[in-house]
Amino acid sequence: MKKEQVVNCQFSVWYPIFKKHTIKSLILPLPQNVIDYLLDDGTLVVSGSDHNTQQTNTNNSDSEAEEDVQTPSIPPTQSVFPPRQAPEFPEFTSKVLEAINSLGGRVFPKLNWSAPRDANWIALNSSLESRSLSDIFLLFKSSDFITHDLTQPFLQCSDQDSPDPVINYELVLRKWSELIPGGEFRCFVKENKLIAISQRDYTQYYQHILKQEEQIRQAIGDFFSQHVQYNFLDEDFVFDVYRDSLGRVWLIDLNPFGEVTDSLLFTWDELTSGGDVAQRQDGPAFRYTTSEVTVQPSPCLSYRIPRDFVDLSTGEDAYKLIDFLKLKKSQQEESEEEEEEEEEEAPQ
Ligand SMILES: Nc1ncnc2c1ncn2[C@@H]1O[C@H](COP(=O)(O)OP(=O)(O)OP(=O)(O)O)[C@@H](O)[C@H]1O
Ligand SMILES: [Mg+2]
Known part of the structure; x- marks a missing residue:
């Protein structure tokens, strides 16, 4: 397999040729700062207007803390985990949201070649279905397949002596x-x-x-x-x-x-x-x-511990767990709110 064959199989190369016979999709160029963020082992959660996560905020000025005068408060400067700035990509975020909306509100995300199939278990619904950029980032940052696309797409090519072709990275959003x-x-x-x-x-x-x-x-x-x-x-x-x-x-x-x-x-x-x-x-x-007898374990089972958790277990980055739990909590709350709304709307 030659590097050129890998280049030809990028989504943006084959999609225009076979558009009529495949699922409707949109391709957005991936800005360099987003690529850097995806490859950065540090912070997991992204703040942004696309998700109803509250800004990471460790000072105790919110109303609950004010009411609870009994609780000794930790001054921000002495906080064990000082606030860490989550990255923001306002322009990219709004482009992605617009694309998601135009594809019906639910998308299947991938990069030039791969989808984060090895990371579906981390999502709230254990699926690659994404409704926001935060959903996509959570999957991408937990996926070895995505890291492979970003760091070594030509690893198994036979023509290693030839220079690597230049790749323009792209976020592919496919209608769910x-x-x-x-x-x-x-x-x-x-x-x-x-x-x-x-x-x-x-x-x-x-x-x-x-x-x-x-x-x-x-x-x-x-x-x-x-x-x-x-x-x-x-x-x-x-x-x-x-x-x-x-x-x-x-x-x-x-x-x-x-x-x-x-x-x-x-x-x-x-x-x-x-x-x-x-x-x-x-x-x-x-x-x-041909029969139940030959049924085998799912090939993605071995991918269940992503890089992020390996980092956590080795104590490399305690922020990651905090960020991850915050994101999970906000997703959970969002889906509960949606369920409540749906229940309210349901005919009696
Ligand atoms: N638009 C979509 N909506 C929902 N599910 C999808 C969609 N597109 C693909 N899938 C599901 O995700 C799986 C993986 O998709 P896809 O083949 O694009 O990923 P991939 O990373 O290229 O996989 P592989 O490494 O096996 O080539 C498909 O087999 C299909 O089950
Ligand atoms: Mg594929």
């Missing part, structure tokens, strides 16, 4: 869509030929895949030949699709043809060694999980 994991497939293309299809969520057994094997193979094959084949910049690549309940196929993502992309139910050896993946004469090899 409830995708059923059993409808997702990964497709491997070599020399512009579809050689293999794998169930994407291979840790689960889905009876409908077994029952509809031929229809699925046909639908994906047609989608490939009608819309994908010869339309991409590379002749070797991996594309992900979603087959919805009406049988319509959508493009979800494009990935480099190589080790950096998970080969799921195939091995890269099989996929690269002369097309020896037990292809049928008339089409690609298709692998899916």
Whole structure:
């Protein structure tokens, strides 16, 4: 896999080509100070007008403290944890909010290549669904996949001697869509030929895949030949699709043809060694999980301790825990408020 192949698989490269066949998305350039913030191991929470977090404030001038005259107050200068300025990105924040609103208020965030799939557990709803920049930052700052995009996107490329291409980092916001994991497939293309299809969520057994094997193979094959084949910049690549309940196929993502992309139910050896993946004469090899017996643990389980908690446990940064707990609390309060509002609005 060459560096150029990785460059070609950036979202902003493939999206314009396949716009009609994928989920509506917006791309915002990521300012350098935001990149620095994402890579900074220090503070987790971002203050800003997009979230109803109150400003980090450790002086005791709020009304509760005034009422509670019995409690000895710690003068700000002697506070064990003096206030730490959370970064603010007013211009970027308003652009992101505007984009989120125009996509219906809920988005799936990613960078040039990766989504923070390894960090979904940290979110309040254990999902990548984001409604604000704070939601996105919490996921991004907890994700090794995002750090990989930012720091070593060409790590597994074979042409290490050539200079790294310049990357313009981008925040990708995709309209949130409830995708059923059993409808997702990964497709491997070599020399512009579809050689293999794998169930994407291979840790689960889905009876409908077994029952509809031929229809699925046909639908994906047609989608490939009608819309994908010869339309991409590379002749070797991996594309992900979603087959919805009406049988319509959508493009979800494009990935480099190589080790950096998970080969799921195939091995890269099989996929690269002369097309020896037990292809049928008339089409690609298709692998899916065929019984409960072969169900495996979820591949993201091992990512459950993010960098931030490792830092915490080694005592490197006590602020991080404080920031994190504050953010969680404010998210919790916000969602409780929303629930109350919804209940009030519900017809009797
Ligand atoms: N717009 C969306 N709304 C909701 N969920 C989505 C959306 N787009 C993708 N997903 C879900 O998130 C998963 C990961 O998305 P995507 O393939 O874009 O991330 P990725 O980081 O490129 O993953 P990989 O490393 O496997 O290539 C998808 O398999 C799908 O289940
Ligand atoms: Mg991908």
